[in-house]
Amino acid sequence: MEKVDDIYPKQMNDNEASDYLQYALEKRLGFPQEDKYDRDKSGDRSNLILQLGSNHPERLRSCIEQTIHRYQNEVREINLNCGCPSIESGGSSNYGASLMKQTELSAQLVEAVRKGSKALSTSSSDVGISVKCRIAVFDHVDDMVPLDDSHYNYLKQYITCIHNAGANHVILHARPAILSGLTPVKNRIVPDLNYEFVERIKAEFNGKMDVTLNGGITSLSKLKSLQEDSTSVTSHMAGRWCLRRPMDLVGVETLLMDQNLSLGHQGISIEARSVNAVQDYIGFAIEMASQPSNRQRYTIAELCLPLFLVVEQLRDDYDFDEDVCEEKPLLSYVEIESLFDIIRDGVVQLEELAGNGKKKKQKDNAMDDDINFKRLSSSFKALVGTKVANKWKRNRAEL
Numbered sequence: 001m002e003k004v005d006d007i008y009p010k011q012m013n014d015n016e017a018s019d020y021l022q023y024a025l026e027k028r029l030g031f032p033q034e035d036k037y038d039r040d041k042s043g044d045r046s047n048l049i050l051q052l053g054s055n056h057p058e059r060l061r062s063c064i065e066q067t068i069h070r071y072q073n074e075v076r077e078i079n080l081n082c083g084c085p086s087i088e089s090g091g092s093s094n095y096g097a098s099l100m101k102q103t104e105l106s107a108q109l110v111e112a113v114r115k116g117s118k119a120l121s122t123s124s125s126d127v128g129i130s131v132k133c134r135i136a137v138f139d140h141v142d143d144m145v146p147l148d149d150s151h152y153n154y155l156k157q158y159i160t161c162i163h164n165a166g167a168n169h170v171i172l173h174a175r176p177a178i179l180s181g182l183t184p185v186k187n188r189i190v191p192d193l194n195y196e197f198v199e200r201i202k203a204e205f206n207g208k209m210d211v212t213l214n215g216g217i218t219s220l221s222k223l224k225s226l227q228e229d230s231t232s233v234t235s236h237m238a239g240r241w242c243l244r245r246p247m248d249l250v251g252v253e254t255l256l257m258d259q260n261l262s263l264g265h266q267g268i269s270i271e272a273r274s275v276n277a278v279q280d281y282i283g284f285a286i287e288m289a290s291q292p293s294n295r296q297r298y299t300i301a302e303l304c305l306p307l308f309l310v311v312e313q314l315r316d317d318y319d320f321d322e323d324v325c326e327e328k329p330l331l332s333y334v335e336i337e338s339l340f341d342i343i344r345d346g347v348v349q350l351e352e353l354a355g356n357g358k359k360k361k362q363k364d365n366a367m368d369d370d371i372n373f374k375r376l377s378s379s380f381k382a383l384v385g386t387k388v389a390n391k392w393k394r395n396r397a398e399l
Contacts, residue, residue, distance in 0.1 A: 046074045051132070053081040055095035055105065057112035064116025068127065077128035077169070078113050082106055082162075085134075085177040085187045097177035100137040103158050107165040114166035130169035131162050132214070134177040135197045141181030147194055151176075155197060156204060163209050170205075171237055172198045174215040185398050188215075188240070195230055202232045210234040217241055219327045220251045244399040245313045246306065250274050251330050271335045278339055281306060282346035289353045300354050301384040307343060308380050308392055314339060315373035337371050347379055354383055 050067060054060040064078060084096040099106045110129060117127040136151045138144045159170055175191040182190055193216045202211040213230055217223050217238040226236055242249055250273045285303040288294045317329035318336050331339070381389045 046076050048075055049077040049079055049130075050075050051079040051081055052113075053084065053095050054109060055099065057105075057108045060109055061112040061116040061119075064113050065119050068117055068119075075127060077130055078117060079130045079132055079171070080106075080109055080113060080167075082131050082133040083171075083173050083177060085179055085182075085184065097134055097137055098179060100133055100158060100177065103161045106131070106158070107161045110162045110165035110167050128169055129167050130171060130210075131167045132171040132173070133158070134173050134175060135194055136176035137179065138176055139179050141178050141190070144176065144178060144191065146192075147176065147197065152197055152200065155201065159201060159205065159209075163205065167209065169210040169212070169234075170201070171212040171214055172201060174198050174213060195226070199230055199232055202234070206232075212237050214238070219245075220248060220255065220330070221327060223252070224255065240399040243309060244396055245316075246309050247274060247277075247313050248330060250277060270330060271332075271338075274331060274335065274339060275342065278310065278342055278346075282342065282349075286346070286349055286353065289350060300350070301388055304350065304380055304383050305392060307346065308377065308389070309396065310339075311343060311373060311377050311380075312393075312396060314343075315377060318371070318373055340371050340373065340376065344376055347376065347383070351379075351383060 052060065052063065054063070067075060067078075081096055082099040094102070099109070110131060113129050117129065135155055136147055162170070174193050174195050174197065175188070178187055178191060195213065195216075198211065198213045205211060211233050212235045213226065213233045214237040217226065217236060218241045223236060223238070230236075250270055253273065254270055285307070288298045289300060289303055314331075314336050317331065318333065320329050322328070329336070377393075378389075380392075
């Protein structure tokens with residue numbers, strides 16, 4: 001989440017806010033008509049969803065107007081963050097998860113999104129409005145108690161208000177938010193999951209708004225189990241699982257294709273999709289790194305991070321021990337070794353581009369023919385620096 005107040009003082013004028021907003025959008029979304037975002041199966045709408053956090057309705061409305069004006073038909077849905085309990089957006093602040101304590105302000109923010117999305121839009125299809133929140137909120141960890149009907153009734157009232165203000169989709173993280181006394185990492189672990197609240201909300205608002213279940217989805221087997229157990233919810237959301245194990249998205253794609261044959265791509269093996277995904281991304285990264293005009297938009301570290309995460313997952317899976325791990329790896333050893341070769345060659349090309357075309361000495365470039373994921377993982381240090389690579393590794397351990 002880009003934070004305007006980190007760049008400009010709170011009393012900045014509208015032009016300053018607009019300038020930074022435009023820069024932030026172009027950095028994250030690219031330039032209009034320049035990028036081809038994933039489309040839905042009809043090909044008419046982008047699958048891009050823009051999440052924003054705010055506690056100021058008028059500034060939020062202005063932000064949405066500018067976004068729609070510049071990226072019309074490229075944004076499918078605007079999502080309002082009312083569920084993040086991190087230090088930056090929760091706790092002593094009054095946005096993020098703290099907004100769940102302010103029903104009226106939350107409704108005003110949703111209304112601001114609705115007005116902003118309507119003001120300049122000439123599209124035949126409306127931009128969707130969603131809110132991501134928790135199922136309850138407590139000020140401090142010491143205030144946390146088991147959830148009961150009083151907490152559910154508050155949640156129902158909160159969602160009723162945001163629905164009446166214009167939200168047609170709610171994404172519920174099935175845990176309470178603790179605004180102080182817990183780190184953001186522990187906020188995703190310590191509060192108990194309560195999927196029942198999510199299912200009850202879906203029943204209450206059935207036919208009125210979509211309800212997505214979020215929280216505790218850490219593997220393909222867990223996703224399959226939830227799909228079988230919580231059949232009433234519209235969809236499921238997972239975030240950090242896909243960061244820790246990005247290649248599992250191939251398994252998710254396969255699962256969705258099995259459930260909806262109209263999506264096509266039948267007959268393509270998981271191995272083939274995995275190879276295609278990695279090759280496509282490496283091609284994209286090399287193209288971006290090789291063009292000077294793109295270097296202000298993507299740093300070499302930003303381009304390398306997805307590859308690093310893939311390498312770490314493959315490293316885990318290559319060392320798979322069925323006595324320790326419950327989830328069987330998605331790919332076989334032979335398939336993992338094939339991806340190792342593809343990624344290794346891609347890293348070498350990125351190293352040459354980062355070195356302005358200078359090829360590394362043979363003894364450094366070879367990396368041997370052995371499958372050594374530890375060495376491949378360490379090779380990113382030459383691209384982004386030891387400090388950055390070590391930070392990636394620490395952050396992944398917290399996912």
